Amino acid sequence: MAREERGSAVAEFTLVGVLLTVLALAVVQLALALHVRNTLLDAAAEGARFAALAGSSASDGTARTRDLISTAISAEYARDITAGTTSVGGVPAVEVTVRATLPVVGLLGVERGLEVSGHAALESVD
Numbered sequence: 001m002a003r004e005e006r007g008s009a010v011a012e013f014t015l016v017g018v019l020l021t022v023l024a025l026a027v028v029q030l031a032l033a034l035h036v037r038n039t040l041l042d043a044a045a046e047g048a049r050f051a052a053l054a055g056s057s058a059s060d061g062t063a064r065t066r067d068l069i070s071t072a073i074s075a076e077y078a079r080d081i082t083a084g085t086t087s088v089g090g091v092p093a094v095e096v097t098v099r100a101t102l103p104v105v106g107l108l109g110v111e112r113g114l115e116v117s118g119h120a121a122l123e124s125v126d
Helices: 008-052 058-072
Strands: 080-088 091-105 108-121
Touching (some): 008 080, 008 091, 058 080
Antiparallel strands (some): 080 091, 091 108
16 A cells, blocks of 8 residues: 655655744744843943942942943843942952843743842952
8 A cells, every 4th residue: 555645745844844943043042041141240240340449339330230231231131230248258349239030032031030240359549
């Protein structure tokens, strides 16, 4: 008995095409999530360096971080930023922490699912 195979190439192409499309979109989404994380981390580190300058305060670092994030991604990602002093290896430092949405589908995702911190040694004028 001969089996009819007409149309099997179209079905296989459709199944493989859907699979490859989903895989490509997953890679793009991963790249977007990493981009957002790296941007937030860089903004937090820059804010910490700004706050650590002699004559600056933690609120200056928070404002600088908020400006950088709002410019690079969106103001929605700059809602939860905290800054304070800490000690890193026995050296007084400023720590800026950013809590933001972890993008899962586009820029939508898990609220407060991503937390990054930037540190900088405090400068002093002697």
